[in-house]
Amino acid sequence: MTGPNGVVDTTGYKAAIDSGTSLIMGPNTLFTPLLEGIVVNQDCSGFDALPNITITLDSIDYVLTPADYVLKETILS
Numbered sequence: 001m002t003g004p005n006g007v008v009d010t011t012g013y014k015a016a017i018d019s020g021t022s023l024i025m026g027p028n029t030l031f032t033p034l035l036e037g038i039v040v041n042q043d044c045s046g047f048d049a050l051p052n053i054t055i056t057l058d059s060i061d062y063v064l065t066p067a068d069y070v071l072k073e074t075i076l077s
Helices: 028-035
Strands: 054-055 060-064
Touching: none
Parallel strands: none
Antiparallel strands: 054 060
């Protein structure tokens, strides 16, 4: 996996693709270094500057853009 802090070593891990969910789950030892440095402001400013995250399974790169991994919600008061 590749994120804003470089490559995260996934040697020895196995993965399964569940196309029926929108969640990506894994152990903290893998995802913490992947997500460190990704900061989204409450007003979503800076959204366009967020990095892509690449997950490679069987030599196929799956690129997640910020639009894929940031949930934008509008709160009306």
